[in-house]
Amino acid sequence: MINDYMxxxxxxxxITAIPGPAVVLTIKNSMRYGYKIAILNILGNFMAMVILAxxxxxxxxxxxxxxxxxxxxxxxxxxxxLVYLGIKVWRTPHTDKNIQPQSKxxxxxxxxSVFKEGFGVGISNxxxxxxxxxxxxxxxxxxxxxxxxxxxxxxxxxxISFLVLSSYALLSAVASPYLSQKKPMxxxxxxxGAAFIAFGxxxxxxx
Numbered sequence: 079m080i081n082d083y084m085x086x087x088x089x090x091x092x093i094t095a096i097p098g099p100a101v102v103l104t105i106k107n108s109m110r111y112g113y114k115i116a117i118l119n120i121l122g123n124f125m126a127m128v129i130l131a132x133x134x135x136x137x138x139x140x141x142x143x144x145x146x147x148x149x150x151x152x153x154x155x156x157x158x159x160l161v162y163l164g165i166k167v168w169r170t171p172h173t174d175k176n177i178q179p180q181s182k183x184x185x186x187x188x189x190x191s192v193f194k195e196g197f198g199v200g201i202s203n204x205x206x207x208x209x210x211x212x213x214x215x216x217x218x219x220x221x222x223x224x225x226x227x228x229x230x231x232x233x234x235x236x237x238i239s240f241l242v243l244s245s246y247a248l249l250s251a252v253a254s255p256y257l258s259q260k261k262p263m264x265x266x267x268x269x270x271g272a273a274f275i276a277f278g279x280x281x282x283x284x285x
Contacts (some may be wrong), residue, residue, distance in 0.1 A: 086217045090235040093209070094242045097197045099160060099277045104243045106167060106270045107192055108250035109263075116247040118189055119196030123243070124236055127202025131210045133234045139211035142204075149204060153281045156202035160278030163195065166270025204281065 100123050108116035133249050142148050151207055200206065256262075 082217060086213075086231065087234060087238070089213070090238045091242070094235070094239040099203065099274065100196070100239075100243060101246055102270060102273050102277070103163075103195060103199050104247050105250045106266075107112060107195070108247040109266065110170075111192065112254075113247050113251035115189070115192055115246070116251070118193045119199075120243045120247065122193040122196025122198075124196075124199040124240060126197045127206060127236060127239065128232060129201065130206045131214070131228075134207060134210035134214060135228050139207045142207055143211055149207075152202075152204040152207070156204055157203040157278040157281045158280070159198055160274050163199070164271040164274030164276075164278065166271075167267055169270075169273060170267045210275045 103123075104116055105118055107119050130139070142152065214228070214231055217231060218224065
């Protein structure tokens with residue numbers, strides 16, 4: 079049904095497994111809040127990728143890529159968000175280990191914040207637009223119905239992404255008790271924050 083499907087699967091595994099902002103965010107949230115809470119940021123990233131893939135499918139992705147100024151603006155916005163997130167994580171105190179609010183309202187806001195972080199990292203990545211716009215057409219058979227093929231492609235990469243990020247989250251949750259003391263956790267926050275800042279600056283300076 080889809081041309082060279084196994085090649086697409088291989089590309090999807092490679093892209094999602096290589097550490098990037100989504101992976102770093104998942105590790106950070108899993109170590110700080112636990113595996114179950116980290117799933118929320120994975121779901122946020124999942125929703126962002128579905129939106130970007132859909133925009134690419136209806137042609138908006140191609141328009142964005144064709145407009146260098148618009149694409150550059152998206153890169154700047156993505157950079158600003160990642161740098162902001164990096165500074166926020168860098169300054170996170172060690173005592174922010176678990177979500178333990180005093181009311182259901184505060185708990186809901188805290189959980190929503192984790193989800194929004196995942197969504198923000200996903201939706202602010204202009205490389206995802208380029209990926210969906212440039213790569214999807216290579217695996218679509220024009221002689222067959224477009225929608226079923228598109229759904230298979232997006233569900234494939236999202237399923238792989240969910241499994242990969244969940245694995246990172248699980249491993250991070252297992253390692254968390256060994257790194258939860260003040261000095262290791264403070265170092266982890268600084269390292270994670272610096273990684274986000276580096277990812278943000280890389281968006282601006284890469285071709």
